[in-house]
Amino acid sequence: MISKEFFRALEQVADERGISKEKILDIFGKGLLNAYKKDFNGQQNAKVLFNEEKSEILIVATYLVVEEIDPEAEKGTQLTLEEALELKKTAKLGDLIEQRITPKDFGRIAASSAKQILTQGLKQLERERNFEIFTKKTGEMIIAEVVQINDDFVTLNCGYETETSIPAKDLLVTDLFVGNQVRVYITKVEQTTKGPKVYVSRTDRNLVKRLMEHAIPELQEGIVEIMGLARDPGDRCKVCVSSNNPKVDPVGACLGKNGNRIKEVIDQLNGEKIDIYKHSTEPSELVSNAIQPAKTVAVIINHKDKSAIAIVPDDQLSLAIGKKGQNARLAVQSSGWKIDIKSETDASIQNIEF
Numbered sequence: 001m002i003s004k005e006f007f008r009a010l011e012q013v014a015d016e017r018g019i020s021k022e023k024i025l026d027i028f029g030k031g032l033l034n035a036y037k038k039d040f041n042g043q044q045n046a047k048v049l050f051n052e053e054k055s056e057i058l059i060v061a062t063y064l065v066v067e068e069i070d071p072e073a074e075k076g077t078q079l080t081l082e083e084a085l086e087l088k089k090t091a092k093l094g095d096l097i098e099q100r101i102t103p104k105d106f107g108r109i110a111a112s113s114a115k116q117i118l119t120q121g122l123k124q125l126e127r128e129r130n131f132e133i134f135t136k137k138t139g140e141m142i143i144a145e146v147v148q149i150n151d152d153f154v155t156l157n158c159g160y161e162t163e164t165s166i167p168a169k170d171l172l173v174t175d176l177f178v179g180n181q182v183r184v185y186i187t188k189v190e191q192t193t194k195g196p197k198v199y200v201s202r203t204d205r206n207l208v209k210r211l212m213e214h215a216i217p218e219l220q221e222g223i224v225e226i227m228g229l230a231r232d233p234g235d236r237c238k239v240c241v242s243s244n245n246p247k248v249d250p251v252g253a254c255l256g257k258n259g260n261r262i263k264e265v266i267d268q269l270n271g272e273k274i275d276i277y278k279h280s281t282e283p284s285e286l287v288s289n290a291i292q293p294a295k296t297v298a299v300i301i302n303h304k305d306k307s308a309i310a311i312v313p314d315d316q317l318s319l320a321i322g323k324k325g326q327n328a329r330l331a332v333q334s335s336g337w338k339i340d341i342k343s344e345t346d347a348s349i350q351n352i353e354f
Contacts, residue, residue, distance in 0.1 A: 007055050019125050025050050027121030032059060036101060043076025046101065059101040065091050130160045131196040134189045141210035144200065146180045156184065156200065164198045171202050172234055172270040183268055185210060203233035208265070208274070212239070215264040218253040225250075227279040230333030234272055238330035240290065242279035251276050275330075283308065287339055290331035294320030297344055298354035307338035309347075311354050317343040 029048035084091035148155035184200035228240035
């Protein structure tokens, strides 16, 4: 069958759905074979051939010419010599002969079945394509749109006809408006019969990392690196940064002129505070930087268990520890050092030399 319209439509469907022509032809071929079986009493002896250059679609049935049909043989794969001679005048016993079948001659039910298989197959290919797309995005940030809100969950449109739900408690209050676009971090993707199930988060600490990479060119280029990051979602985040170029100040690069770069990140997190401090290979300097904005008088390092005592002025003890111990906890998590913070007075009472 010659069908230029079919191959033009094939190009269009492939482009619109983002699916390769080869995969669509494979699905369409299965549909044609299914239609053939329905019209030819379930025969299994055919194959579909596509010739794109000639805009040709062929269904070719192959038969073995035998003296007598073997009842144990696969249905429709054999012909008697008498039947074979009707198809090919030179046929003889033992020959394999081919018969071309025209798809347009298929019955209405068979054609409907072929169409159904094509439709279902395209949906499955789209699910597989979407799963592949989101699997590649695992560990990355995407922009999703809020499409529905209820008491416990918020439904987000992630694109590619894929929706996901996220607990309302994992979003900030200002996120909770239908039509809002929010940046989320993909933590995991699973394949289901209905398509990919995408797990996203607004509270994962890696979202901050991706937002910073988006806003700060030096991070994208690898000139500046994030060495440690700790976060209390919606409240505060502490980030340790290092520079691979001695001429580039990592903290300054992250803050930007007048703090514009980090403000862009803070705005995306709806006001979550972000503390940036400089990494150091010298442990005492690293610990001192980590507990900023408090200043240290001295830092006593224990390399064996990677712990430190940070001694601060009496009037800065509460600042160093932070509300409910937040500053100290984030400093420990982002630096990788156990830090015990003491005031000068307490250190003196405990006979700690500094």
